[in-house]
Amino acid sequence: MLTAHAVDDIRTAEQALAAGLPDGELMRRAARGLADALDDIPAGEVLLALIGPGNNGGDALYAAVHLLDRGVRVDLCLLDPSTVHADGLAAALAAGAQVVERPGQQRHCLDAVFGIGARPGLTGRAAEWVEWIAATGPRTVAVDVPSGVDVDGATLPSTHVTADATVTFGTYKTALLVGPAAGAAGRGAAAIPDLVDIGLAPHLPAPHIEAIEASDGHLLAEIFDWLRAPTSHKYSRGVLGIAAGSTQYAGAAHLCVAGAQAGMAGMVRFVGEAELARRVVDRAPEVVAGRGRVQAWVVGPGGGDDAAAQLAAALDDGVPVVVDASALQHVPDSFDVPALLTPHAGELAQMLGVQRETVEADPLGHVTEAARRWGVTVLLKGARTLIATPGRVTRVNLTGSPWLGTAGSGDVLAGLAGSLLASGADPHDAGSLAAFLHGAASIRANRGGPVTASAVAAALPGTVAAFHDGHLDDVRDWRS
Numbered sequence: 001m002l003t004a005h006a007v008d009d010i011r012t013a014e015q016a017l018a019a020g021l022p023d024g025e026l027m028r029r030a031a032r033g034l035a036d037a038l039d040d041i042p043a044g045e046v047l048l049a050l051i052g053p054g055n056n057g058g059d060a061l062y063a064a065v066h067l068l069d070r071g072v073r074v075d076l077c078l079l080d081p082s083t084v085h086a087d088g089l090a091a092a093l094a095a096g097a098q099v100v101e102r103p104g105q106q107r108h109c110l111d112a113v114f115g116i117g118a119r120p121g122l123t124g125r126a127a128e129w130v131e132w133i134a135a136t137g138p139r140t141v142a143v144d145v146p147s148g149v150d151v152d153g154a155t156l157p158s159t160h161v162t163a164d165a166t167v168t169f170g171t172y173k174t175a176l177l178v179g180p181a182a183g184a185a186g187r188g189a190a191a192i193p194d195l196v197d198i199g200l201a202p203h204l205p206a207p208h209i210e211a212i213e214a215s216d217g218h219l220l221a222e223i224f225d226w227l228r229a230p231t232s233h234k235y236s237r238g239v240l241g242i243a244a245g246s247t248q249y250a251g252a253a254h255l256c257v258a259g260a261q262a263g264m265a266g267m268v269r270f271v272g273e274a275e276l277a278r279r280v281v282d283r284a285p286e287v288v289a290g291r292g293r294v295q296a297w298v299v300g301p302g303g304g305d306d307a308a309a310q311l312a313a314a315l316d317d318g319v320p321v322v323v324d325a326s327a328l329q330h331v332p333d334s335f336d337v338p339a340l341l342t343p344h345a346g347e348l349a350q351m352l353g354v355q356r357e358t359v360e361a362d363p364l365g366h367v368t369e370a371a372r373r374w375g376v377t378v379l380l381k382g383a384r385t386l387i388a389t390p391g392r393v394t395r396v397n398l399t400g401s402p403w404l405g406t407a408g409s410g411d412v413l414a415g416l417a418g419s420l421l422a423s424g425a426d427p428h429d430a431g432s433l434a435a436f437l438h439g440a441a442s443i444r445a446n447r448g449g450p451v452t453a454s455a456v457a458a459a460l461p462g463t464v465a466a467f468h469d470g471h472l473d474d475v476r477d478w479r480s
């Protein structure tokens with residue numbers, strides 16, 4: 001599991017670590033790791049380091065010493081010479097760095113204006129530097145975090161640095177993994193920052209955020225043991241009831257069923273309009289049409305006018321339920337059964353009575369608020385899907401690509417999550433595993449290119465097996 005910690009917890013851990021080390025050792029470790037991460041800058045190139053008043057600037061100044069040693073030229077822009085890390089500046093100047101009044105033609109930039117001590121947003125000189133980066137486009141690497149972002153809240157004030165890559169120390173910060181701030185930390189292969197080990201791990205408490213990785217297949221072990229027990233049969237594996245689609249949106253029913261069949265449930269029951277149910281069974285003969293005993297429900301994908309009645313009936317069954325799409329607007333004030341709500345930003349906005357843009361600007365705040373308000377798991381779909389449950393560490397999903405934003409993709413996700421629920425996963429694991437596998441399957445379906453929701457569903461069984469067996473190496477590990 002990849003983890004991010006809150007700023008206060010990082011500071012406490014750093015103090016505990018530093019107490020057992022020689023003075024300045026932590027900054028030396030950070031600077032060495034930063035310089036190593038910049039080893040692709042060729043000798044003779046010029047790097048402009050934007051230096052702020054705190055230790056973040058100090059890291060960059062000591063890293064400059066290593067870079068100068070390698071023949072890289074280093075120009076320094078100081079936010080305020082009177083507050084700069086004095087020893088770091090002296091060391092950089094002694095090694096050959098020069099202070100320049102303003103940015104110029106440098107093609108490499110190091111953003112060391114602010115780190116975890118920052119208040120969100122940039123003004124004055126720092127804001128002018130952001131304009132320079134936007135206008136001239138140097139390759140920009142942020143030190144620890146892109147300056148100006150909201151480090152714990154992961155929101156993005158209007159003025160902030162947008163980096164091509166970030167090198168962070170000790171542990172991830174929330175803003176490096178969670179959108180929209182994470183979008184400012186790097187792109188492409190550098191979307192997830194490099195993490196420099198400074199020895200902090202033993203001092204860190206429980207994380208603020210966690211993310212499933214390719215190496216976390218053990219999360220499926222318990223479910224697999226249960227499903228593959230010699231005595232298991234279709235009912236013991238779990239029966240998933242799906243109340244989805246309408247003749248108008250028949251595709252949602254097919255895709256939700258496809259997602260469920262790629263999951264682990266022993267059987268899928270479909271409940272819906274007679275003509276639709278006939279078509280679903282025609283296409284997927286393993287599906288049983290009509291009501292019966294189930295271990296979990298999915299209600300809402302492509303649902304028609306009867307979504308409220310279908311949800312009420314599912315809730316009466318007393319088993320865990322995935323509430324999706326049209327059923328989301330009919331959720332009760334509180335739940336008597338374990339539940340996984342799967343809205344996108346627009347649906348969550350409607351549930352909370354706010355604007356869509358408000359949710360998009362602060363997804364972490366709103367998913368947390370919704371999980372607290374309904375007392376259940378809420379999975380907020382997006383480029384970095386979030387899964388929040390009261391009393392659990394919020395998870396962010398790092399698999400997938402923008403191609404996943406395609407019609408029917410959410411229906412597949414709901415079916416997959418439902419099948420995990422029916423197989424015995426709790427809603428937090430079901431939601432986060434489904435998001436992870438769904439994203440991974442989309443990459444395996446067509447790496448680097450467009451995918452259809454059907455193709456994602458078709459890639460799921462192989463993805464589930466590869467993840468469980470620890471062979472997901474052909475899916476990008478977002479740290480590499």
Ligand SMILES: NC(=O)C1=CN([C@@H]2O[C@H](COP(=O)(O)OP(=O)(O)OC[C@H]3O[C@@H](n4cnc5c(N)ncnc54)[C@H](O)[C@@H]3O)[C@@H](O)[C@H]2O)[C@@H](O)CC1
Nearest residue numbers: 014026027030054055056059114115116117118119121144
């Ligand atoms: N604490 C430690 O032991 C270590 C810290 N490290 C580095 O130190 C950084 C944290 O250092 P600091 O606590 O000095 O914090 P910063 O380097 O983020 O600087 C904080 C200073 O900037 C000012 N400031 C913050 N936001 C501002 C804004 N928007 N406009 C104007 N001024 C603003 C604050 O008043 C404060 O004086 C980390 O991000 C990391 O880069 C690393 O060297 C590893 C070890």
